[in-house]
Amino acid sequence: HHNFYYNYAANAYLRHTFDSAGKELSIDIDYARFGSQNYQNFATTYQYVNPSQSQPDYYLKSNLTGLTQIRSLKADYTNPLRNNLKFDIGVKASYVTADNEPIFHIKTTGDYVLDTSRTNHFIYNENINAAYVNMNKDWEKWSTQIGVRMENTNINFKQTANNQKFDTSYGYTQLFPSLALQYHLSKVHDIAITFSRRIERPNYQQLNPF
Numbered sequence: 001h002h003n004f005y006y007n008y009a010a011n012a013y014l015r016h017t018f019d020s021a022g023k024e025l026s027i028d029i030d031y032a033r034f035g036s037q038n039y040q041n042f043a044t045t046y047q048y049v050n051p052s053q054s055q056p057d058y059y060l061k062s063n064l065t066g067l068t069q070i071r072s073l074k075a076d077y078t079n080p081l082r083n084n085l086k087f088d089i090g091v092k093a094s095y096v097t098a099d100n101e102p103i104f105h106i107k108t109t110g111d112y113v114l115d116t117s118r119t120n121h122f123i124y125n126e127n128i129n130a131a132y133v134n135m136n137k138d139w140e141k142w143s144t145q146i147g148v149r150m151e152n153t154n155i156n157f158k159q160t161a162n163n164q165k166f167d168t169s170y171g172y173t174q175l176f177p178s179l180a181l182q183y184h185l186s187k188v189h190d191i192a193i194t195f196s197r198r199i200e201r202p203n204y205q206q207l208n209p210f
Contacts, residue, residue, distance in 0.1 A: 002039040007032070022080045030072045038064040059107040060115070066100040068204060084138035088147075091131045098124040098204055120161035120210040127154040134178075141184050149176040151199070159210055166209075174199070 009032040016025045044058040074092035081087060100122045104115040134147035152173050158165040178196035185191060 001041070004037045005035070007034040009033070022078065022086075024078045025075070027075045028073070030070070032070040034066075034068045036064070036066045038062070040064070056108045059112070060104060061112065062102060062104045062118075064102040066098070068098040069096070071095045086136040088134040088136070089132065092129075094126075094128045096124070096126040096204075098122070098207075100208065116161070120159060120208070122157065122159055122208045122210065124157040124204070124207060125155065128152070143182045143184070145178070145180040147178050149178075150174070151176060157207065159208070161210060164209065 009030065011031075012029040014027040018024065040060075040062045042060040044060075046055040046057070048054065072092065072094040074090065076088065076090035079087045102118065102120060104118040105112040106115045107113070128151065130149060130151040132147060132149040134145060136145045137143065150173050155168045156166065176197045176199065178194070180192065180194040182190055182192040
């Protein structure tokens with residue numbers, strides 16, 4: 001076995017404060033890269049108690065390569081208003097690509113041949129664009145936050161081993177509202193209730209249909 005993994009990330013961050021009241025703009029640019037290169041060799045031998053029984057040895061070797069890249073850009077703006085009211089807006093765009101190509105060869109007699117039952121090449125592209133707006137309001141005993149996030153996802157991927165292509169762009173803009181209420185029982189105790197609509201996506205290891 002010979003396994004090599006690497007990952008690195010870079011971030012650029014800018015924050016500008018407009019005044020002492022807390023009006024602020026922040027911008028984030030991120031890039032992350034995760035890669036792997038794995039070589040494996042397996043040998044299976046068979047021994048039988050009965051000498052008349054026999055089976056050829058089985059050899060399997062693999063070259064597993066993978067690369068995932070994540071790029072994102074986001075901007076957030078905060079604007080405090082009068083009477084303990086605060087207004088937040090923001091946008092974010094991300095682009096993810098994944099390229100995984102595990103190659104297997106097998107040998108029982110003769111030379112190694114490609115193992116098509118295990119070999120595949122999976123290429124994945126994902127673009128997510130989103131924007132949100134939030135309003136926060138504080139009173140002596142109560143505080144509340146109400147907001148909504150708009151999101152559009154565009155995904156396409158292909159599996160070259162069986163020539164499958166998928167386009168699962170969500171197609172329309174989805175809304176994810178949220179509402180939070182908080183009551184201040186004392187200086188050290190609060191009680192709160194939150195309602196929100198969310199989305200949960202599979203991790204990248206679950207996406208390959210092969």
